[in-house]
Structure formats: structure tokens, C-alpha cells
Amino acid sequence: MKGDMNSSWDMDDEYEKFIRRMNPPRVVIDNEACKNATVIRVDSANKHGILLEVVQILTDLNLIITKAYISSDGGWFMDVFNVTDRDGNKLIDEGILEYIRQSLGTDSNFIPSMRRSVGVEQSTDYTSIELTGTDRPGLLSEVSAVLTNLKCNVVNAEVWTHNTRAAAVMHVTDEATGSAITDPDRLSKIKELLCNVLKGNNKTRGAKTVVSVGSTHTERRLHQMMFDDRDYERSDHVAMDDTLRPNVTVDNWYDKDYSVVTVRCKDRPKLLFDTVCTLTDMQYVVFHANIDAESPEAYQEYYIRHVDGSPVNSEAERQRVIQCLEAAIERRVSEGLKLELCTNDRVGLLSDVTRIFRENSLSVTRAEVTTRGGKAINTFYVRDAAGNPVDVKTIDSIRQAIGQTILQVKGDSDHSKSPPQESPIRFLFGGLFKSRSLYNFGLVRQYS
The missing domain is CATH 3.30.70.260 (ACT domain)
Structure with a gap:
């Protein structure tokens, strides 16, 4: 059965390569079309997940997406982004511009299969540890003590906490060799001891530890891990000021058989990545979108359907989309x-x-x-x-x-002292800081 699955994946990859050769992506970078931003246009054959891959590449370069127009109806995908660097300047570094062309253009491999983009890629540099559990005072101190006692060195990591839950992706090396830990018995011991720490005395919510020799896209994995951990389900005892929540609405546009998702919240870097990541991993396809983040409040409008072709078709589904997008936005907002x-x-x-x-x-x-x-x-x-x-x-x-x-x-x-923008209950899963133009982009409906 496993062989059959691998064969199917290989056939899918060969088909993707064929389509790519027949319809190579085209990237145009224009510094003249807009007075205060660089305009990047990407045209390509369409497939599920392509929008996230493009946004992920731009976000990983620490670029700020101030406006975007997205259309992927039918077999073709077209994105236009207005971007700046972190200081609000146009992109003039030829090295960065060439990297974008190579990453998104004809010779790139920026449309990998979804299994590769979310799975484990082999690496000899470090061992990847993924942790999820209930946040509590002193948790990170216990985790770090276990790793130190097991002669592990943390070289990179990212930790998020939200709604009493905690998630971390940590890259560790062997203290003696400075490389990945590959011994199965040692990996099993690391997993067992860390899982015991994460469980603690909490019997109502689970804990999970995954140890592997490989790498993932850290921020996407954190979204996936917290989504799988259902951090979007708010506990009855957790008070939340509704005025601090992102404004997320989901309505059906019956004439076109789309669901229209709108997001309004305070703008910040990587907001577009967070929302697109969540919609993609919830198996929704973005057919059209308008993004405007030029003012302090960001506005996002998505026209979506589920991968099965249907819009959001129940109140329960609508509420779940709203809750999951709220959680995706709140996870990264930093208090304190x-x-x-x-x-x-x-x-x-x-x-x-x-x-x-x-x-x-x-x-x-x-x-x-x-x-x-x-x-x-x-x-x-x-x-x-x-x-x-x-x-x-x-x-x-x-x-x-x-x-x-x-x-x-x-x-x-x-x-x-400013009001927190996320869940008010957070504990010490912290201290882990060692190691790491189209239509003038008007926000108008163009799909009638």
C-alpha cells in the first residue's frame, strides 16, 4: 500500500512538472508603476496551495505586502503584490530582486507538492522537535533542563502561546558532534522525557512530542500544530474582550457560489501569510482576493470555496472558519x-x-x-x-x-501597558530565546 501511495505521489509530481513546462511561471518586477512600493506580478498555471507558496516566499524575505490583487479562477493563477522592505522602501537590492525572480520564475521549484511543503525534509544539520501542550509557569525551564541533561543544544526555535495552549518547533544538535541526533534509542528517550514534561498534571488536554531528523517551514508548522491542538476553541473560563478580537465575517455570495471572507484588524508583518496559511490548510481555495494594508488597519477580502467546490454551507462551518482565522491572527500578536x-x-x-x-x-x-x-x-x-x-x-x-x-x-x-491583542491567559512557555498595479488596486468587486 505504501508503495502504491509513493507511486501515486510520483505520478502527481511528474504531471505537475509537465504542466509547469507547458505553462512556465512569469514574474515581472516593476519599480516605476507605484510611487511608494515595488510591484511584483506572478502569472502561472493554477493549483491548490500556489497562493500560499508565493506569499510564503515573499514573507520569508521579510517583505511587507501593502496591497495585493489575486485571481485564480479557472486554470490560470495571477497575483499582483505591492511590497516594501521593513523600512517602507522600494526594493532596489539586485540580489533580492534576482532571488525573487529565481524563486518564483521559470527555473524555480516554488510549487512543490503539498506533502513536501508540510512534511519532513531530511537534514544532517539538526534534529527537529515539535512540542504542543498546555502552557503553564516553568514549562520551558523544565523542557530546557531535560534537553541540557540529554546533551542537546538548541540552535533554532520558535515558540507561540495562545488560549492556554503552547507550541514550539525546536532544532537541536548533539552537544558532542554539533550535528543531528540519529540514534533511535536516544531519539526515543528524548521524546519520552519531553512528553512527560508536557503532560504534567493536566489530564484534560493532551500533549504531543514529535522528534525527527529533518526540517519544516517553522511558522507554517506552528499554525498547523496549534490548529490540530484546537487552540481556536475558547474555554469558558477564559475571558476575552470582544473589542480586541479581529473582525472576521463570512457571507455567501449566492449569485457566484462563493463564500466571501473579510478580515479587518490592526496591520502587522506576516498577517497575509497567517490568514492564507489557515484557509489553505482548512482545504479552502482562494479564487479572488483584495488586500489593503496601507493604513494602520488591514483589510482582506477573500472569495473562497472548499476544495470539493462548495461554499460554506452551514452555520457551524461558518463559525469554525471565523474562529480559526481569529486564532491564526491572534497567535502571532505579541503582548508585553x-x-x-x-x-x-x-x-x-x-x-x-x-x-x-x-x-x-x-x-x-x-x-x-x-x-x-x-x-x-x-x-x-x-x-x-x-x-x-x-x-x-x-x-x-x-x-x-x-x-x-x-x-x-x-x-x-x-x-x-497597552491592552493585549491576544488571549489574556498566558504562562511561562517562554524564555526560549537561545539559538535563532492592477485597477490601482482598488478595493472593488471585479467579479460580476
Whole structure:
């Protein structure tokens, strides 16, 4: 049976390659059409998931998509994006422009099969660990202690928490060799011990640990993991201010047999990726879309059908789409004071710093962990264990313990007092910061 499945996948891949040769993608990059953004147009044969692949490439380059027009009705796919760099400037670096042409153009392989884009790709550089469970104070300290005791070094990781749930993708290496851990017995022990930590005393919600030698697209996996963990289901005891939620609506346009999804919320980087990722993984096809993020509030309008060709056809389905999109938007929004750490990487750094955070009753709501050239470069957001802004004296104490020049405050106390944009209940699954123009783009209906 497994052989038959592999044969089917191979045949699908060969068919995709044939279609691609017959209809090669075309990429046009224009710095003259718009006065304040670079315009990128992509034309290609259409297939499910292609929109996400394109958005993913642009997002991974840290580009800001300020406007977009998307149309994929029929067998052809056409996207137009207005993009800038993080500073709001047009793209003029020829290296970046050529990378975009190669990644999206004729010679690219940016339309891989969905199984490859969401699955495990073999790597000898590190071992990938995926964790999901109930967030609680001290959890990351326990996880990091287990990894340190097992002679594992965390080189890259990203941690999200939302609605009392936590998810992490961590890349670890063997302390002795600096490469991936491949011994089956050792991998089994890592999985067993981490799963025990994640379970804790919680008997009502499960925990999951997946250990593999390979890599994934970290942010997409985090969305998938939290979706599978049903973080979009709000517990009765979790209070949520409705004024802080994204405004998501789903209505049917019966004349055209589409469901129209609209999203209004505060704009931020990667918002388009988060919503498109969720719609794709929920098996919806985006036929048309208008995106406008030039003002502080972003507006997104999607015309969708399920992959079976039907629009949203029940109230329960409509509510589920709304809840899942709300959760996808909320997961990445960062509460609290922004801190950045830069220091020489070493084994045990994660465990040591996490312990300092725990001892000072800090809760990290989101963290990005990277290691570059032997340096640990990290960004994380902190609040106290009750979800309130962190006292200045606490931050001073932590900076003295870790190092004033090593740990920098990138937000101020007044900023940390702003209302949270996500779930109010968050605990310490934190401290993990070691290692890593068409129609003038008018928002009008053009599908009548």
C-alpha cells in the first residue's frame, strides 16, 4: 500500500512538472508603476496551495505586502503584490530582486507538492522537535533542563502561546558532534522525557512530542500544530474582550457560489501569510482576493470555496472558519515588553536564562530563537505571570543577572501597558530565546 501511495505521489509530481513546462511561471518586477512600493506580478498555471507558496516566499524575505490583487479562477493563477522592505522602501537590492525572480520564475521549484511543503525534509544539520501542550509557569525551564541533561543544544526555535495552549518547533544538535541526533534509542528517550514534561498534571488536554531528523517551514508548522491542538476553541473560563478580537465575517455570495471572507484588524508583518496559511490548510481555495494594508488597519477580502467546490454551507462551518482565522491572527500578536538578547552561544544557555526568567516570575508570550555564526540572537516578549506589564525593577534585576549589554529592552514600560491583542491567559512557555498595479488596486468587486 505504501508503495502504491509513493507511486501515486510520483505520478502527481511528474504531471505537475509537465504542466509547469507547458505553462512556465512569469514574474515581472516593476519599480516605476507605484510611487511608494515595488510591484511584483506572478502569472502561472493554477493549483491548490500556489497562493500560499508565493506569499510564503515573499514573507520569508521579510517583505511587507501593502496591497495585493489575486485571481485564480479557472486554470490560470495571477497575483499582483505591492511590497516594501521593513523600512517602507522600494526594493532596489539586485540580489533580492534576482532571488525573487529565481524563486518564483521559470527555473524555480516554488510549487512543490503539498506533502513536501508540510512534511519532513531530511537534514544532517539538526534534529527537529515539535512540542504542543498546555502552557503553564516553568514549562520551558523544565523542557530546557531535560534537553541540557540529554546533551542537546538548541540552535533554532520558535515558540507561540495562545488560549492556554503552547507550541514550539525546536532544532537541536548533539552537544558532542554539533550535528543531528540519529540514534533511535536516544531519539526515543528524548521524546519520552519531553512528553512527560508536557503532560504534567493536566489530564484534560493532551500533549504531543514529535522528534525527527529533518526540517519544516517553522511558522507554517506552528499554525498547523496549534490548529490540530484546537487552540481556536475558547474555554469558558477564559475571558476575552470582544473589542480586541479581529473582525472576521463570512457571507455567501449566492449569485457566484462563493463564500466571501473579510478580515479587518490592526496591520502587522506576516498577517497575509497567517490568514492564507489557515484557509489553505482548512482545504479552502482562494479564487479572488483584495488586500489593503496601507493604513494602520488591514483589510482582506477573500472569495473562497472548499476544495470539493462548495461554499460554506452551514452555520457551524461558518463559525469554525471565523474562529480559526481569529486564532491564526491572534497567535502571532505579541503582548508585553520586547527584549532582545545577543551573546556567544553555548550549551546550557537556554536552561540558565530560562531559570532566571522563572525565578523572576516572567511570562514570555512569544519567542524567536536563532544562532548565527556562534552567536545567540533572540527576540522575545515578556509580561509578569499574571499577564500584567513587567515592573521596571524586575527588568533591571534580570538585566543585571544576564548582562546589561547582552539583554536589551526594545520597548518601554508605557508601551507594555497597552491592552493585549491576544488571549489574556498566558504562562511561562517562554524564555526560549537561545539559538535563532492592477485597477490601482482598488478595493472593488471585479467579479460580476
